[in-house]
Amino acid sequence: MPDPSNCKTSWLETLPLNLATLGAAGRMPKAPGTWGSLVAAILAPFLFLPLPMWGRVAVLILLFPLGSWCAGRAEKSMCRKDPSCVVIDELWGQWVTLLPLLASDTLWIIPAFVFFRLFDITKPWPVRASERWLPGGWGIMIDDGLAGIYAMMALLACRAVF
Template structure:
């Protein structure tokens, strides 16, 4: 890790969601789990316009923070950078309100599946866009896949 300025310290703290990104094993999974646990209070309780605003804010801050973190850690998409998991995980839940806990668990599982497997265009987004934009967008695409899977499951169960 390079010597950092206070602004770099702040950016890396945002990018790693504080200490969560520094957990010793599977920081992306821990970041997704923290996102799912926080979602009912910090995301799903918002009106739809608030959810869109939250996602836009996380995306913009995440692009900046991830770009700075790549410089600080001198690595493309360092494993400890997990604000992208927050973005993708919450994107998967965007259109749900009052969901049962097991939906949250399925959303978590679907998001992790697509984030780890990286089917097209998840991997493409990661490799095509530079810096923090690529870091954030690949999880955004994985979140869209998870959103589709969760809505398909909801549709099937409501038949």
């Protein structure tokens, strides 16, 4: 496999790779998915939760094809299927989890983060199977969206109890 650090690439190749890895988050030596989810959780009160519901839905709708394209480009440039450094899918899945929260619900981001990581790591049915439903970057993104839906349901159940 070629070492991407030895390649001379144009901005057209480095931009999608940097977006796919959320900069340094995906390049952390241990648990890049957790770091990507943490970045998403930290950014949410500033970039996601202040938006009205229609704005959040629009962001998620736009982020899916953008993330899929970036993840697919990263796969090709790294010559690896679903490289662990690609964490834009964690951003999307984490924000799916946070969709029903209000901007003032910042403390609920912590259990949302925990629930999302739990479902993203354990991959209950059909999360694991969904990775094969779509090719390339689309498959990378879809499983995190489903994990995000599971996590959102767990978060809403937790909120109803507490």
